[in-house]
Amino acid sequence: KKNPAPYPPGPLGWPLVGNVADMPHTKAWLTFAQWGKKYGDISHVEVLGRHIIVLNSVKAAIELLDKKSSVYSDRPVLTMGGELVGWKYALGLLSYGDRFRYYRKNIHRLIGNRAAMDIYEPIEEIETRQLLKRIFAKPEQLQAHIRHTAGAIILRISYGYEVKENHDPFIDVADRAMNQLSRSTDTGAFMVDIMPWLAKAPEWFPGAGFKCLAREWRQTLEEMFSDHELNISQAAGVAPVSFTSNLLQGRTLSAEEDHMVKWSALSLYSGGADTTVSTIYSIFLAMTLFPDVQKKAQVEIDAVVGTDRLPSFADRNSLPYIEALVKEALRWNVVAPTGIIHCASENDIHDGYYIPKGSLIIFDMLEFHARFMLNDPQTYANPSQFNPERFLDNDGKDPEREPRTICFGFGRRICPGLHLADASIWLSTVMSLAVFDISKIVENGVEHTPEVDSSSGTISHPKPFKCSIKPRSAKAVALIQENVNY
Numbered sequence: 001k002k003n004p005a006p007y008p009p010g011p012l013g014w015p016l017v018g019n020v021a022d023m024p025h026t027k028a029w030l031t032f033a034q035w036g037k038k039y040g041d042i043s044h045v046e047v048l049g050r051h052i053i054v055l056n057s058v059k060a061a062i063e064l065l066d067k068k069s070s071v072y073s074d075r076p077v078l079t080m081g082g083e084l085v086g087w088k089y090a091l092g093l094l095s096y097g098d099r100f101r102y103y104r105k106n107i108h109r110l111i112g113n114r115a116a117m118d119i120y121e122p123i124e125e126i127e128t129r130q131l132l133k134r135i136f137a138k139p140e141q142l143q144a145h146i147r148h149t150a151g152a153i154i155l156r157i158s159y160g161y162e163v164k165e166n167h168d169p170f171i172d173v174a175d176r177a178m179n180q181l182s183r184s185t186d187t188g189a190f191m192v193d194i195m196p197w198l199a200k201a202p203e204w205f206p207g208a209g210f211k212c213l214a215r216e217w218r219q220t221l222e223e224m225f226s227d228h229e230l231n232i233s234q235a236a237g238v239a240p241v242s243f244t245s246n247l248l249q250g251r252t253l254s255a256e257e258d259h260m261v262k263w264s265a266l267s268l269y270s271g272g273a274d275t276t277v278s279t280i281y282s283i284f285l286a287m288t289l290f291p292d293v294q295k296k297a298q299v300e301i302d303a304v305v306g307t308d309r310l311p312s313f314a315d316r317n318s319l320p321y322i323e324a325l326v327k328e329a330l331r332w333n334v335v336a337p338t339g340i341i342h343c344a345s346e347n348d349i350h351d352g353y354y355i356p357k358g359s360l361i362i363f364d365m366l367e368f369h370a371r372f373m374l375n376d377p378q379t380y381a382n383p384s385q386f387n388p389e390r391f392l393d394n395d396g397k398d399p400e401r402e403p404r405t406i407c408f409g410f411g412r413r414i415c416p417g418l419h420l421a422d423a424s425i426w427l428s429t430v431m432s433l434a435v436f437d438i439s440k441i442v443e444n445g446v447e448h449t450p451e452v453d454s455s456s457g458t459i460s461h462p463k464p465f466k467c468s469i470k471p472r473s474a475k476a477v478a479l480i481q482e483n484v485n486y
């Protein structure tokens with residue numbers, strides 16, 4: 001059958017197998033960005049009959065995913081992460097439909113705007129104070145502390161559950177599950193996502209090693225889910241203010257609703273436990289590499305807040321440089337470089353190109369260092385520089401494009417946790433900079449400059465790095481150690 005229009009341009013494939021050989025298996029965004037340079041805003045490949053559309057500009061992403069959101073809000077069935085490992089009921093992998101609307105409505109009601117977030121501010125403040133204490137005690141375990149705090153915040157908000165200081169069993173298993181979720185849904189990592197029939201191959205079959213991994217990862221998810229059910233039953237009984245207690249209060253749920261409440265709470269955890277970690281960790285990296293930025297931020301905090309107390313959300317509107325620094329962190333370190341894949345639920349003709357129903361739609365948020373959407377030199381001057389001033393209204397020059405309109409995705413699938421993410425990143429940045437000096441580490445008289453590189457996976461993290469974190473003064477130590485009742 002003849003197509004109504006040509007497909008968007010892209011690398012030429014082979015008969016029958018199409019572009020199998022062109023598909024990247026790791027850091028897919030690097031390959032996609034090369035296609036972007038060669039073929040323009042929208043490129044196309046076909047792998048064994050599956051059409052893949054890559055969007056390499058904000059304009060293309062807005063035109064398709066925002067303006068035509070009734071066509072482009074579905075998700076493809078991901079055989080590896082969804083079916084074999086078992087994440088298919090998590091919101092990020094859910095098809096567009098009633099279940100999707102149920103999760104989104106509830107999440108939106110509870111954390112969908114800044115005003116709704118007010119109620120959770122004390123939780124953020126308590127947990128971020130704990131973060132400062134942990135960093136002060138063991139600065140070399142920075143990334144683990146940030147991860148612990150993100151998990152603690154999301155668990156309190158989801159269930160009212162308070163994590164243990166060390167080796168909390170839920171956090172330990174959930175961390176493993178999050179890492180496996182990110183790897184199992186990594187764009188291009190598993191051919192079984194393109195050829196679902198491979199799932200029927202026995203584990204011993206050559207090339208079916210993914211089945212062993214899937215079995216192991218499924219066990220982690222099951223372990224996490226049973227801990228999670230326990231948390232839910234506790235939330236139902238004790239009912240402090242939490243997402244789950246809000247949904248459960250005074251209601252008898254049908255089996256289906258019960259399943260939906262459990263999975264919407266787990267979706268919050270799976271969306272929120274690993275993402276903000278990447279941004280906050282990248283801020284420590286940026287402060288190590290760009291000491292002038294750190295100095296300016298501290299000058300602003302000292303002038304507005306002083307040194308006798310820690311900053312709080314009440315100071316937010318008076319700290320424009322910190323606001324710009326948080327935006328810059330979201331631009332500089334791209335947390336979800338290829339977002340989460342959308343899927344076309346109808347045939348479409350866009351800009352004269354044919355996009356068939358069932359096409360996978362991927363947006364490429366960066367190419368490593370010479371980046372696209374968030375690092376496009378036409379949108380952002382000197383994209384590899386960490387420079388918050390690009391977002392300030394300087395000398396009558398317009399600020400550069402707000403990255404929060406890009407990095408949280410598009411259309412009806414836009415990240416529902418963006419206000420929570422924004423609050424967590426802002427508070428940990430401002431509190432940390434109020435009390436710590438972050439700098440390059442000196443070992444045996446040699447100063448080490450950390451390398452800027454990121455990991456592969458749906459969620460990308462800065463590669464682990466070393467830095468020195470010291471309290472700014474004796475007053476800062478007192479603030480870190482202070483115990484406050486909320």
Ligand code: HEM
Pocket residue numbers: 091092093094154267268269270271272273275276279335336339340341342407408409410411412413414415416417418420421
């Ligand atoms: C720096 C922090 C974060 C970034 C950069 C981020 C980014 C994203 C992106 C790009 C998507 C895909 C959007 C699309 O498909 O168009 C997404 C989806 C999602 N995010 Fe976030 N996110 C962050 C934090 C959070 C937090 C804190 C939560 C939960 C509290 C969360 C929950 C979710 C969920 C549940 C989805 C799936 C939405 C759906 O499929 O309908 N995220 N996020």
